[in-house]
Amino acid sequence: MSKITATGYKRRHGxxxxxxxxxxxxxxHKMMAYIMPTRNDAQNLFTDTIQTDKVDAYLRKKRLEDxxxxxxxxxxxxxxxxxxxxxxxxxxxxxxxxxxYARYYPELVMSIKxxxxxxxxxxxxxxxxxxxDTFEQVVEKMQKQVxxxxxxxxxxxxxxxxxxxLPRLLLKFTVWLLRTLDYFGKxxxxxxxxxxxxxxxxxxxxxxxxxxxxxxxxxxxxxxxxFVGLGAKRKTYELQEDGSxxxxxxxxxxxxxxxxxxxxxxxxxxxxxxxxxxxNPELLDAPPEKVVEDVK
Numbered sequence: 477m478s479k480i481t482a483t484g485y486k487r488r489h490g491x492x493x494x495x496x497x498x499x500x501x502x503x504x505h506k507m508m509a510y511i512m513p514t515r516n517d518a519q520n521l522f523t524d525t526i527q528t529d530k531v532d533a534y535l536r537k538k539r540l541e542d543x544x545x546x547x548x549x550x551x552x553x554x555x556x557x558x559x560x561x562x563x564x565x566x567x568x569x570x571x572x573x574x575x576x577y578a579r580y581y582p583e584l585v586m587s588i589k590x591x592x593x594x595x596x597x598x599x600x601x602x603x604x605x606x607x608x609d610t611f612e613q614v615v616e617k618m619q620k621q622v623x624x625x626x627x628x629x630x631x632x633x634x635x636x637x638x639x640x641x642l643p644r645l646l647l648k649f650t651v652w653l654l655r656t657l658d659y660f661g662k663x664x665x666x667x668x669x670x671x672x673x674x675x676x677x678x679x680x681x682x683x684x685x686x687x688x689x690x691x692x693x694x695x696x697x698x699x700x701x702x703f704v705g706l707g708a709k710r711k712t713y714e715l716q717e718d719g720s721x722x723x724x725x726x727x728x729x730x731x732x733x734x735x736x737x738x739x740x741x742x743x744x745x746x747x748x749x750x751x752x753x754x755x756n757p758e759l760l761d762a763p764p765e766k767v768v769e770d771v772k
Contacts, residue, residue, distance in 0.1 A: 492661040494668050494699070495570060495577030500772040508736045509574040514696045515734050521691045522731040524747070526754050527724050528709055534757035544612060546619050549727075550681045553706060554603075555614040555760050556753040557677060558582050562607035564746035565770035566738035568676050570699040573659040576737065577699075578770040581605060584618070585675040585700065590626050600632045600672035601625050607767055611760035631670035655697065673698025683708040689730045701734035 490497040512518040531552055538547040561568045561582045568579045584603040589596045601621040605614065624630070629637075639647055657663040668674050673695050682689050682705060689705030707728040713721050733743065753759060 490575075490661075492572065492577060493663075493665050494674060495572075495579045496770075498569070498576045498578055498770070498772045501576055505739075506576065509571050509576065512736060513574065515571070515694045515701070516696055518734050518736045519694050519732050520735045520740075522733065522747075523691075524729050524751075525726050526729055526751060528727055528754070529725055531754055531757050532725065538611070542612075544615055547611075547615055549683065549709075550679065550706065551615045551618060552611065552757065552760075553704070554584055554618065554679060555609070555611045556750055557584075557679075557704075558605045558607060558609055558614060559753060559760060559764060560746055560750045561676070562764045562767045563749055564742065565607075565768055566742055567702070567746050569737035569770070570676075570701050571734060571736050572699050573661060578772075579676055579699075582607060582677070583675040585672050585678045587672075587680065588622060588625060599625050599630050601630065602632075602669070602672065602675055608763040610763060611757075614760075631666075632672055635667065635670050651697075658698070671698060673700060675700050677702040677704060679704045679706065681706045683727060689728055691730050691732050694732050694734060701737050703732040705730040 487496070490499070508518070528549070531549065535547050535549065535552060538544040565578065568582055570577050570579055582605045584605070585600060586603070587598055587600050589598055601624075603618050603621045605617060609617070639650060642650060654663060654667065672678075675698075678692075678700055680689070680692060680703075686708045689707035692703045692705055694700055694703050707730070709725055709727045712724050712726050714724060716722055735743075
């Protein structure tokens with residue numbers, strides 16, 4: 477029996493609990509998942525440097541005038557990604573079982589420290605978003621998940637704890653079984669909701685520790701197609717045409733992506749839009765005027 481998803485789409489045979497099977501893709505696009513069967517085969521590495529002056533001013537206003545005390549650079553990057561998904565939904569696709577799926581909604585995966593101490597335990601949180609979310613809504617949803625994780629064990633922790641109590645050979649078989657179920661789109665929903673390997677994007681903020689970002693591999697297990705690394709902000713000095721020198725604040729953005737979800741031309745336009753939001757951060761104060769659907 478088909479089900480109505482959060483986006484209003486009525487599920488059909490072949491769809492998964494976390495995404496809609498894209499039946500109308502061209503044969504060449506469909507074949508890529510067979511030529512490159514794993515994400516490691518298909519991962520592309522991308523690096524860019526983005527100016528942060530307007531975002532920094534925007535965040536100061538949010539904290540001082542609008543009372544959003546927790547507003548951070550990570551929140552802005554996440555909100556910009558969610559907004560980009562509303563206009564370029566193909567970046568929110570994923571590959572499973574050699575098929576291309578459109579995820580029903582953007583979902584952030586992020587590792588957090590339970591305390592800001594080097595020896596403190598780490599856990600993962602998953603934050604689902606609506607593509608119409610504003611910056612304030614993104615901050616609220618992320619903070620809610622962080623607070624919940626720091627106040628008690630997460631579903632991810634509980635499942636990991638249960639699995640690690642199994643004998644090694646049984647655990648190995650269980651992981652194989654989960655891979656097989658995932659291939660056919662039959663993995664239990666409780667696992668999907670808890671798994672840090674199933675989602676839209678992982679963002680790691682190394683800038684909070686004052687160090688540069690890294691190109692982090694994407695996992696073959698699960699469905700995550702994009703890994704984003706943020707680095708510490710740094711100052712640069714640029715020579716202008718009139719001979720003057722201007723100081724600018726920049727940050728490095730490193731992305732590892734699964735090239736099978738869409739083509740490079742589409743990725744490029746999506747990233748240009750993301751950079752446009754860094755120059756016009758106030759656009760995130762209101763929902764998008766229109767939402768583009770991934771209808772293939």
